Amino acid sequence: MIDSKRYHRQIILPQFGMQAQEKLAHSSVLVVGAGGLGCPALQYMAAAGIGRLGIVDGDSISLSNLHRQILFGEADLGKSKAVVAAERLTLLNSAMHLDVYHQMLDHGACLQLFPQYDIVMDCTDNFATRYMINDACVLLQKPLIWGAVSQYQGQVATFNVAADNGLRSCNYRHLFAQPPLEQEVANCAEGGVLGMLPGVVGSMMALELVKLVTGVGRPTLNAITTWDALHNVYMTFDIDASTDLAACLPKDTDAFMQTDYQYLCGTRQLSENEIDIETLDAADEFLLVDVRGLDEMPAIDSHRCVRIPLPGLHDQLPNLKDQKVVFICQSGKRSLQAVDAMKVQFPSAVCYSLRGGVNGLIENNKMILQYE
Amino acid sequence: MKILVFGQLTDIIGQHEYVMESIDEMKVSSLRQQLLNNYPALLGKKYLIAVNKKMADDNAKIEATDEIALLPPFSGG
Structure with missing residues (x-):
């Protein structure tokens, strides 16, 4: 009323x-x-x-x-x-x-x-x-x-x-x-x-x-x-x-969830678990682990890069723990989960998540990317 | 043509309104270039150009009698 x-x-x-x-x-x-x-x-x-x-x-x-x-x-x-x-x-x-x-x-x-x-x-x-x-x-x-x-x-x-x-x-x-x-x-x-x-x-x-x-x-x-x-x-x-x-x-809620607005606006500070493209580009001691699904494109064409989709990563962590690893995904979010998974199991492992992920590599024209 | 300047672009251009001498009709993209020549600090700054109170794309034509507005994005709250 x-x-x-x-x-x-x-x-x-x-x-x-x-x-x-x-x-x-x-x-x-x-x-x-x-x-x-x-x-x-x-x-x-x-x-x-x-x-x-x-x-x-x-x-x-x-x-x-x-x-x-x-x-x-x-x-x-x-x-x-x-x-x-x-x-x-x-x-x-x-x-x-x-x-x-x-x-x-x-x-x-x-x-x-x-x-x-x-x-x-x-x-x-x-x-x-x-x-x-x-x-x-x-x-x-x-x-x-x-x-x-x-x-x-x-x-x-x-x-x-x-x-x-x-x-x-x-x-x-x-x-x-x-x-x-x-x-x-x-x-x-x-x-x-x-x-x-x-x-x-x-x-x-x-x-x-x-x-x-x-x-x-x-x-x-x-x-x-x-x-x-x-x-x-x-x-x-x-x-x-x-x-x-x-x-x-x-285009859908999945794509929305994956969009890193802080990154797009250039306002996100690197967390201690992240590495940026410039730093990665200047260093060659890292093994790159692409944690996206096998069907996700473009692939990263580098002898330094292996693909281990996130669901199967856990089993592979013991093989990665003694190397310097940079995890990569499409936008830099799943790769942060990968770092968390590693740090939980092996706290002293040296690993980072690539900020911006493959989207960032595309924008910066870094690395060779293959679209099929 | 009359140029209205908004937001912090006024800090670069130094006034909120001025008249720019222009010979004849041009495209929005050439106006953008001319503004950059006159005010080099505009380099890399994002702003829209409105012609007679309509947002215009780079291919739109401008005549000497048009009123131009330069509008940067605002985010404060």
Whole structure:
């Protein structure tokens, strides 16, 4: 039952009415990131009467967050952002259903959580997670409300919405088909930001949500809106959604699970179990063990390389333990499992996983690869 | 033609809006090259070019009266 007194001032709006209010009450949104964008977006959506909100954030609150992450206060330092955000939102609107996920979003969480909500909202702060969310939404056919800031400017769009003809509106890869590498964007990892900037952009994202859910007005489809706070310039740019992205989007959930977004964005640090292509290329003392299935292409054409598919690796570990080994797979994930298997059984064995795997070798034009 | 500059590209170009003298019609790819000649720090930087508020690919044509926007990707949140 809608509390019509509570939402009176939006229900009486032209075009809005009880009908729109009911649509909000029946909608569910998963918000990834309860930071500068997530706080205002969550706050306005909770106030507007959204039925169910999910909050994903694995971070805890720090002092330098407080100037822009307005759901939090000094007493919250060190606490979970997702948990505290949910506490504040419950005070604001107790009728709303809230799901709290105090965790970083990973591939598995995308596939598990996104289907449980009508719409996903990207309030994160890095390209790797943003591309992962975009691709998961395309794969799972979920509308995605997207916003990002840089210094005094913001960008907002609504992606992947089905039209009457069943076709989906554009997604982020229609703008930038491939993730930018760190050096391709001006350095903003430690960029400054004025609190009001994500405040406005997060509010714009909540507004996109209301428009998308209620059908009142027009969300930013097949377009991106930019806002320059310093010069008061607000502009919308049209995007051509007809470009075929089949080559750059993961084609199924397996391909999605195998996609290493940190690697593609060049932002992943090597773990102690990893070696990069440059180091491997300069050293010749390693035995390369390709742990992919025998039918996976391209093969690595090197006298230093043997193929031992991961399921049969365990039995071969005693034969490998006294050599310096680099495990290789397609993207660098199964090879990490191979290192783990070796280290469990033979803690002193010298072995690494090749970061980026065969995909990285292809990109870097390293080693001879055979396609049949 | 009028050039609008967004994001941290303004740090490279030094202004958020300026007028570039252009003789006649050219392709987006040649504009990109000309911008690189004028601002070598653009080398290797990723950005989109919009022509009259529509994202344009490298083959799109630009006329002297068009309004151009240079839009880099944003990731902050």
